[in-house]
Each structure stands twice: as C-alpha cells, then as structure tokens.
Amino acid sequence: MEQITLQNQYLKLSCINYGAIIKELIVKDKNENEVNVIIGFKKAEDYLNNPYYLGAAVGRFAGRIGNGGFTVEGNHYSIYNENGVHLHGGKNNFSHKYWKIEKVEKGENPYVTFSYLSEDMEEGYPGNLQAFVTYKLEKNKLTIRFEAVADCATIVNLTNHNYYNLNGGGSILQHELQLDADSFLETDEKQIATGKFLDVKGTPFDFISTRNVGDHSDFKGIDDCFVLNKKGHIATLHSKESGIEMKVSTNQPGVVIFTPDQLPEANYYNYYVDEYSSICFETQNFPDAPNKPHFPSAELKKGEKYINESEFEFSVR
Structure with missing residues (x-):
C-alpha cells in the first residue's frame, strides 16, 4: 500500500493506492488552524476493512x-446482488482494489492519477474497462476527475465517497447546506429507485434555501439521490464553528447525499466522531439508471470516453 501526499498554499491531501482512497484533506479554518475536513482512519491498513467506503473511488x-x-444492446447481464440489490459495483468493487499510480506531479498545481483495469465480466459487467481518477489541487480547490474507456458497450457510473465534516469532528447537523435540487428520487423498501421524482418542498430534503442539515422536525438522516437543476455549482456547505465553506460543482445529473447516523467504532484521524458525523456528496448518474429508460443513460459505448468531473472549493467566512 502506497501513500501520496499533495500540498499547496491552501490545501493538503493524502491518498493511498488501495481503493484510490483519500484519507486526509487539510484545510485552514477561520483561526488558521489546520482541519481535516473528511472522516478518515489514522492507519492506512484500516482501510482494508472499509464497509462504509470512506474516501474511496466507487x-x-x-x-x-x-x-x-x-x-x-439486447444482452442481459446478471450481476452480484444481495437480496436483489447490487450496491456500489459488487462484492469486490473498485474500492477494494489496488490502483496503479500512473503519475504524480508536484509544484503549484499538484496532482496524482491512479488507474485500474476492470476485466471483462468482473462482478458480471461486460467489457474490459480502463478507469482513471485524478486528484488535483488548484489554489483552494480540489478537483476529482474520473475517466473511463471500454472495449465494448457496458455501463459505468463512478464517484468518490468522501465523508465531509468542516469542523474536523463532532456532528454535521449544524452545518448549513444549500442544494440546487427541486426533486429527489423515490425509492422502494430496498432503497432502489422506483423511477418517480418527488418534490423536495415540505420535506427534510428541501435545501433550496440555506438551512442547517438537521433543522427539519422529521429529519432522520439522508441517503437519497437529488436531481440537480443544472450542472456547475450545485451545493454549498458551511460551518459557523470553523468558518469553513465548501462549494461543490459537477458535470453530473445527480448527487447522492448521505448522512450516516453512526459510523462504526474505529481509530479515526478526527478528534471525535459523533452521531451524524459527516455528509457525503456522491456526484454521479442516477442509481438504477440501466433499468430506467427515462433516466440519463449509463451506457458507455466502445470508443467513447466517460468523464465525471467534480470540484470542491474551500474558503473561510
């Protein structure tokens, strides 16, 4: 297992080639103190048992x-599932693989590129898929860029699974969130998208206007895909405690927001992991898109290039 550290004047990022995992992202708060704004394990070996996909490429x-x-293309493919649900690419998905370190560039705009070759029929998916992910620091911005090409028609939907907490620990219930999404996907009892779009108004998922994550009286956590109104800047997260603000931008049609009620006990880097310790912004296509013709297509044809690019820009106010 190899660790790469990138740093510029504003940010410091540490990642490992196992799962192309981001394990630390250091930002300075309003008092110039360094804060690790993602939940991560202290020891790299702990990521070998990572059921919550902390920091991973999925x-x-x-x-x-x-x-x-x-x-x-008229061919049906059976994929690994548990009780009818296939999650995050299967039993031995990308987050459980050792990625190859393709390139590391230091300097003013440092970056690292990892690659992974998913072979034909791995987890039931057709085609040899060559995937890449690049983590790049440009001033106060982290860019995460996924690319992929395949040698035959297949499906692909990649994302990063960072768990953000702008205080470096505690709870995110008092973090302010604004999200440019008027609707979210309805799900069934197995949390699989039904194909229906639900209005966020009057629900715990209405963040059109800025409010605290946990302010709604019916809040019981979030694990839902939001239908984004546009591409570009789609969300702003802010902590009054640290003063850190994070703006999220993406070229994807949706974002899965996940606020786990309780992460398992572990040796975390963060000073304290409370209930509702973090929030994920999984910028991606809609879940179950391959089985929903009216969802954006997840099909990648031979010779095409898949690109998922998202930016996380940090400032203090």
Whole structure:
C-alpha cells in the first residue's frame, strides 16, 4: 500500500493506492488552524476493512441496481446482488482494489492519477474497462476527475465517497447546506429507485434555501439521490464553528447525499466522531439508471470516453 501526499498554499491531501482512497484533506479554518475536513482512519491498513467506503473511488457502478442485472444492446447481464440489490459495483468493487499510480506531479498545481483495469465480466459487467481518477489541487480547490474507456458497450457510473465534516469532528447537523435540487428520487423498501421524482418542498430534503442539515422536525438522516437543476455549482456547505465553506460543482445529473447516523467504532484521524458525523456528496448518474429508460443513460459505448468531473472549493467566512 502506497501513500501520496499533495500540498499547496491552501490545501493538503493524502491518498493511498488501495481503493484510490483519500484519507486526509487539510484545510485552514477561520483561526488558521489546520482541519481535516473528511472522516478518515489514522492507519492506512484500516482501510482494508472499509464497509462504509470512506474516501474511496466507487465503481463500476455507484449506487444501487435492482432486478439482478441490466441489459446492454439486447444482452442481459446478471450481476452480484444481495437480496436483489447490487450496491456500489459488487462484492469486490473498485474500492477494494489496488490502483496503479500512473503519475504524480508536484509544484503549484499538484496532482496524482491512479488507474485500474476492470476485466471483462468482473462482478458480471461486460467489457474490459480502463478507469482513471485524478486528484488535483488548484489554489483552494480540489478537483476529482474520473475517466473511463471500454472495449465494448457496458455501463459505468463512478464517484468518490468522501465523508465531509468542516469542523474536523463532532456532528454535521449544524452545518448549513444549500442544494440546487427541486426533486429527489423515490425509492422502494430496498432503497432502489422506483423511477418517480418527488418534490423536495415540505420535506427534510428541501435545501433550496440555506438551512442547517438537521433543522427539519422529521429529519432522520439522508441517503437519497437529488436531481440537480443544472450542472456547475450545485451545493454549498458551511460551518459557523470553523468558518469553513465548501462549494461543490459537477458535470453530473445527480448527487447522492448521505448522512450516516453512526459510523462504526474505529481509530479515526478526527478528534471525535459523533452521531451524524459527516455528509457525503456522491456526484454521479442516477442509481438504477440501466433499468430506467427515462433516466440519463449509463451506457458507455466502445470508443467513447466517460468523464465525471467534480470540484470542491474551500474558503473561510
């Protein structure tokens, strides 16, 4: 297991080649103190048992797929599932693989590029898929760029699974959130998308206007895909305690927001992991898109390039 550290004047990022995992992201708060704004383990070896996908690159398909599989170009493919649910690419998905370190660039805009070759029929997916992820620091901005190409038609939906806490620990219930999404996906009892779009108004998922994450009286946590109104800047998260603000931008049609009620006990880098310790912004296509013709297509044809690029810009106010 190899660790790469990137640093510029504003940010410091540490990642490992196992799962292409980001294990630390250091930002300075309003008092110039260094804060690790993601939940991560102190020891790199602890990521070998990482059921919550902390910091990981997730694929070949992020989110849930139902029906035991999907059809591409008239061919049906059965994929690994538990009780009819295929999650985050299967049992031995991308977050459990050692990625190759392709390039490390230091300097003013440092970056690292990892690659992973997912072979034909791995976890049931057709085609040899060559995937890349690049983590780049540009001033006060972290860019996460996924790319992929395949040698035959397949499906792909990659994302990063950082758990953010702008105080470096405690709870995110008092973090302010603004999210540019008027609707979210309805799910069934297995949390698989039904295909229906629900209005956020009057629900705990209404962040059109800025409010604290946990302010709604019916808040019981979030694990839902939001339908973004546009591409570009889609969300702003802010902590009054640290003063740190994070703006999220993406070229993807959706974002899965996840606020785990309780992470398992572990040797975390963060000073304290409370209930609702963090919030994920999994920028991606809609879950179960391969089985929902009216969702944005998740199909990647031979010769095409898949690109998922998201930016996380930090400041203090």
